[in-house]
Amino acid sequence: MSMTVPNAPEPATGEQGEMWRQRRPLACAECRRVRLRCDRKIPCSTCTKHGCPDLCPTGTLSPGQGSRIVLTDRSKLQDKVDAMRDRIAQLQHAVAILKDGPDAASPSSSSHYSGTTQSEADSQVQDTLKSQCGTLIDGDHSEFIGPHASSCFYISNTAVMPVRRWLDSxxxxxxxxxxxxxxxxxxxxxxxxxxxxxxxxxxxxxxxxxxxxxxxxxxxxxxxxxxxxxxxxxxxxxxxxxxxxxxxxxxxxxxxxxxxxxxxxxxxxxxxxxxxxxxxxxxxxxxxxxxxxxxxxxxxxxxxxxxxxxxxxxxxxxxxxxxxxxxxxxxxxxxxxxxxxxxxxxxxxxxxxxxxxxxxxxxxxxxxxxxxxxxxxxxxxxxxxxxxxLEAELPDDQDRVLDGNGKWHESYTMWVRGFTKRCLVKVTNQAFGTAKVSHGTVMQLDRMLREYPVSDILRLKNIGVPDANVPLVLAMQRTIVLLLTNKTLLLLHRTFFALAIMECPEDPLKSQYSQSVLAAFRSAIYITTSARALYEQHPTTIRLWFMWNATFMSTVIFSAIVIKCPESTLAPAAWQELDRVYTLFERLAPQSRSIARVLPNLTRMRNSAQAVRTDRPGAQRCDSMPPGESLDDLELAFMLGRARLVNEPGPAPVPLKRSRPPSPVHACSYDSDKDSDADSVMHEAGNLRQAWLDFTRQIAV
Structure with a gap:
């Protein structure tokens, strides 16, 4: 609130005051501004009623827009501030008594808290709150008791209580x-x-x-x-x-x-x-x-x-x-x-x-x-x-790497922990929660993910190009760093990507969510090309299920673009990458049940995409399309995250059969000094009760 206060002379006394009263106007400045009758008192009743007695007679309030602006008395505010400061000092003193014991209630301690400045008081409050972090019981039976736990937990852990015998057998x-x-x-x-x-x-x-x-x-x-x-x-x-x-x-x-x-x-x-x-x-x-x-x-x-x-x-x-x-x-x-x-x-x-x-x-x-x-x-x-x-700090990076130029690089383990704490936890709690997230929030999280730093040693420079000079472990680490970031981005933009292709099927890049379309498509390209390159370089990575899980999720993006937006400028590249992934999955299916399980769905997506491309005006008919059903709209929407209820009958009950557990690992594979015909673990567990009973009877004797 702003106000205009001219340099008014202080009230005068004696003859000068009498001359001033004779020369003063018929109304104060505020009454003249609002065109109200003034009783010519200092302060007048009108200014007092409006809450601005300090401005009378020469000051005026700035004109308000449709409402009267009221100036609160400064002295009253100052009194409230003083009262609150005293109350804060009393509360701090009470906290100190609870923390340090009765000795903290001395007069010197009271005067110390009363004379504490505001900054010192805030610091003391922060220190007090920091100390109230709970109780950690260290030892053979470690346990943490939070600061909000019931008092009975503290009593049961600080006092020795007789244990009631619940089992009398x-x-x-x-x-x-x-x-x-x-x-x-x-x-x-x-x-x-x-x-x-x-x-x-x-x-x-x-x-x-x-x-x-x-x-x-x-x-x-x-x-x-x-x-x-x-x-x-x-x-x-x-x-x-x-x-x-x-x-x-x-x-x-x-x-x-x-x-x-x-x-x-x-x-x-x-x-x-x-x-x-x-x-x-x-x-x-x-x-x-x-x-x-x-x-x-x-x-x-x-x-x-x-x-x-x-x-x-x-x-x-x-x-x-x-x-x-x-x-x-x-x-x-x-x-x-x-x-x-x-x-x-x-x-x-x-x-x-x-x-x-x-x-x-x-x-x-x-x-x-x-x-x-x-x-x-x-x-x-x-x-x-x-x-x-989550309040725990990150550990020290004990595996960081020193390059030839004397520069330290963050290790893979530390990068994953830092990315999880600063990015992934926020995304999973904010974007994947129950509350609806706006597109602006998604773009803010997108910027946070993309701007998270990656050290040079963990950055995959030539995406999709195998490098035989890179060791297996380093190649896997670089690929996983890229996969983790882009998979999160793909999941983050998937909902608005689906909205864009439904809103503008002719060209989703003209939709208001075009940024999500580009982000999802770019992340899908990065995932599939890097996964194919890593497998071609190191075939043992077929066991990395999370890599193939992200790859299949990317093919859903490609098929959605080709099927729903065949005239889009992204459709040719999407079809090309979809066909490459299908060829790879078809080759790997006999070696991996996980890939074989998703191959039928991938085949149906490819069939639908190829049928759409064949039916386009001017397109050549392709007779080499593999047999199989095409993908309907509901299944595609389900793969993009839409709600769906599937009623599937449960399997018929199978009677349980008792079978002997697999034979133990015989030490003859390495050492020949162990018994090769040992009993099974379950057999030993079944006889354990009787063995313990016999053992205790021997002790009693």
Whole structure:
């Protein structure tokens, strides 16, 4: 609010005041402006009623547009400010008493808070809020209790309370016996698992195969040093019956983590691991699941347990199965709850942890968040983690690369974590949420994704051109960086791309959403060309399901352009790329069930696109179109993200048959000193209860 206040003389007294009163006008300046009668008092009743007594008699308010502007009394505002400042000081003093104890209630402390400046008060409030980050219970049973938890949680964890015996049966004595002699019980429990492991030399070969691919899973799951420690602990612990002290150091969750290293190593082992051992990767996965049940990961969450679950989620996703991604998504929910239980999502700088512990916690947490968002994008479901609950800092980049010019480059693992924290989490929570997103918001997120920096060592310069001089790992890292960015962009623009081709089928580039059309088409081209080039250079990448998932999603964009907008300038390039991907998928289908599963849909899309191109005026009739049904409009809309309800009858119930589990991995593949006719794990698990009963009876005697 602006006002015009002339330089008015101060009220005079005596003879000068009397002369001024005689010469003063019949009304004050404000009354003359609004043409109201003035009682010639200072201040007059009109100015007092309008809330501007300070302007009377010579000042005026700026004319308002349709409404009267009221000037609030400055002294009243100042009184309110002073009262609020005093109230803030009192609240800060009360917080200090709660934080520091009764000693903080001294008069000197009160005077200190009363004399605090506003900036110092804000700083103290921020420090106080920062300290209220919750409680972390460190130790064998680590647990995090948030600042908003019920008071009973704090009481139960700070006071020693008698435990009520819920089970009054023969199993209660087993529980007590396991607490008295945990080492002997653990040895008895592990015997049925130990015989299924390979020998030490075989385990080392499998671990090497795992480490060659560990960059993809994140080093926080199991680094080279941790794998070496696991090998030493597990095989020293099971080397003989006299190694009781070493056996007590092997935790069940560490064993589960080690078994998942074996499972992934046999899956990606290649030539270093024999085929008969590769077939046992699922056995290692099943054993890891059983061990996580021996020491329940939900009742006793640990860092090692979260690592094992992360590796299990990765392993499930690489199953050549239609439900692998969905199963991995469900398992991510359990990982997220355990991360919350351990406080991995909080800023750990306020806790008395070593730097190594902080790096482990941060790295593991962001690896879990990365994989959670990847799977959420793949299955089109909400991510488990919310952006409002993520407070953990990123770990240090311990794998950064120094080039010949003395310049440091960000590592692949650090780039993925940073991209997830600063971009992917925002997109999945904002653009893929329940609220409708405007096209302007989509373009802002698009700019954020494109402007996120990529180091030179991770940038794919010649997209679609194979480079034989680039190692396999670096080529895969560059391609995944490109895929992750462009797949997110494609999903971000897909809705407005569909609106554009429905709004302007003649030329979607004339639509108001033309930017989304170009962005989706460009991202689809980048995905398909880079995926084809990577496979031609390294055929082993056929197992990267997320790469082929993004490739198939890109073919939907191409087919939509060719079928719905055949006269568009983008149609020829879209058809050419669609045909190339179809040719590649047709060649790879016998080697991959995942590709074979989507090939019928891709064939129908190509048939429809080719039929549209053939029916165009002046186009030559093509008789070599492969047989098959064409794609209807509803299916194409469904692939573009439109709502659809599919009522599919369930399969007929199949009677369960009891079958003997697959034979264990015989150590003769590497070592010949192990029993080759050991009983199965399930058989041992079935007799475990009776064995424990016999064991406790011997102790009682």
């Amino acid at each position: 023969e199993w209660s004595c087993l529980h007590e016996a396991s607490n008295i002699l945990p080492v002997r019980m653990r040895e008895r429990n592990y015997k049925c698992f130990a015989r299924y492991l390979p020998g030490l030399r075989g385990a080392q070969a499998i671990a090497k195969a795992y480490l060659d691919m560990s960059w993809m899973f994140g080093h926080a799951a199991a680094s080279a040093d941790e794998v070496s420690v696991l090998l030493q602990r597990v095989y020293d612990g099971w080397s003989g019956a006299t190694s009781m002290s070493r056996l007590s150091q092997v935790k069940p969750h560490e064993v589960a983590q080690f078994l998942m290293v074996m499972a992934i190593g046999t899956t990606f082992g290649g030539e270093d691991v024999p085929p008969e051992v590769q077939a046992q990767s699922r056995t290692y996965y099943d054993l890891a699941s059983l061990i996580l049940s021996v020491d329940s990961v939900t009742a006793h969450p640990t860092i090692e347990g979260v690592r094992a679950l992360l590796l299990m989620s990765w392993y499930i996703s690489f199953f050549d199965d239609s439900i692998s991604a969905s199963s991995s998504y469900v398992l991510n929910g359990l990982q997220a709850r355990l991360c919350y239980a351990l406080g991995l999502h909080k800023d750990d700088s306020t806790w008395d942890l070593t730097d190594a512990e902080r790096q482990v916690r941060r790295g593991l947490f962001w690896d879990v968040v990365c994989w959670d968002n990847w799977i959420a994008e793949a299955v089109g479901r909400p991510p488990t983690f919310s952006i409002f609950h």
